[in-house]
Amino acid sequence: MTLPPVFLGQRSNLRVSAIGLGCSRLGSTLSGCTGPVAEKLLHHALDAGVTLLDTANIYGQGESERLIGRAIHGRRDEVTLVTKAGQRFTAAQRVVALAKSPLRMLAQRVPSLRAAIANRRAGALPRDFSPGHVQSSVEASLRRLGTDRIDLFLLHSPDAEAIRRGETFTMLDGLVRAGKLRAWGISVDDVASAEAALAVPSVAALQIPLAVAREMRPALEAGAAQGIGFMMREIFTGAATQPGGRAAAIHASLFFPQAMALVGTTSSAHLDEALGHLRGTPIPETTV
Template identity: 40%
Template sequence: MRYRQFGKTGWRVSEIGFGGARIGGLLAKDGGRASSLRTLEAACDAGINFYDTADMYSQGESEVLVGNAFRNKRDKVFIATKGGYCLPKRKRLIQLIKPFAKPIVRALGLRRSAVPAALSAPLSQDFSPGYLREAVEASLRRLQSDHIDLYQLHSPPREELTGSRLQDALELLGRLKTEGKIREYGIALDSVYDAVHCLDMEGLASLQMPFGLMDLQALDGVFDKVSERQLGIIARGCFGGGALKQSLTETELRASEPQWERALQIKRLAEQMQRSALEAALQFALSVERISVTILGMRTPEHVATNLQHYAAKPLSNEEKRALLAR
């Protein structure tokens, strides 16, 4: 595993990081506790030292699993989590009954598609200092840690980023840093175009944003501006949200992916390079030196092994990169 500087923090983080959105969950396939812990252990054994989760992932269970995995080797990893989404009462109830419900769910073979719409409704957000302090304390308990390495505001909408209220949240995070509860703080963005609104915010250590062969907008000067501020860059979604999986047919892509033509183009180019599309996508992300860490979602030890194979592949040549960049 190779490591990169994380902005101005002085941290050395693994080039690929573990995305914790897919571990845990009442209806997650292959999402049992033992399997998730083996997955986290396999990633750590491979040298991955950056783990990105959030308090909303699997109603907090993702944080619990990360905490269990690293409670005895806390100094070996960087744990990044997020807050700002509010868990509705009905989902908090699910969190409480989950240990008893999981065996029933597995026995019945239920899937996410069986979740009632009322339980999968959009979540509200709260970036007030009072709410965030409680959220940080709750994350610390789930992570079984006395500190969080990187605490990120989770997808604040543009009106929050451009308004004045977020300053109160940043001041609170600054106080939590002084108290030692968090080491650094940043923002996880839904759009690279929101990065410009964060560049002059005081105290930020990082920005997380979507980037990959199907999300190239950050190359249009965004990464340059973020790097000039010495902020760590966390890239996510380099696999196009699953659109680059080999198993997806053209018919399935047309039905599910607005950029289906781009996905097919990438797959054809990768085949000509004698690579899989996922390998080409990861190697492309790794070729962007400004990125501090590329987050990959992993749910099973097999996912870890496959991602490590993509990581160990031969880097893209300049000719291959030019071909993949052609739009």
């Protein structure tokens, strides 16, 4: 199947499917989407025409990247790989990760344990955007993904001040020149960090919550004119209470210039539903 293509701007020169698969829950303790189940979902997405897979080094304690690496073996050139780094686990969380498999089984049987894990996951993780940490994270992601290049690498949720410091930008530009990254950008959480990211000349793309994007459409349109692309995330937040629901959320995401929509799911049926909403969804000509 062929999905409508989106051009993510001249800075990245990437063309991707209008909908990409968000892989944050693949391999996690709570999702149950791991091993053959996860690989079946990934193959289903690729066969359905999804060409962009979005992950991060912390998702599933690295298992999301490993699952993607196995699923795309022999199909690497079909896929635009997006991963992130800059958040890190505490020492206690790293110890817990060693017992991940038995924890997953136990959490399925003990609701209180499941709730405790979910509450801990909801908390903010420490950030480290130092060049040394980010570069070692890139190298580790390349190994887990089983590839020699990352198509789009994102700094994972720095605040506006960290972006203005820009301590790792020169190193990331070097990784692009070395061919380990095709382009890099920033995953932002709020208006302040988005505004700071848009001012960085090397930023090729922003990953941004749809609700934040709605607040700053003129700034994003100006960024698109400068060659920046946009990955809309959290697009279904509150969608059930909005007119048109999920179809309207996809339409709104793709109406931004040089923008694609991320659908985070572990269900092939839910992904197919989202892909079905593309029918009749106009995509601005400047994005193709």
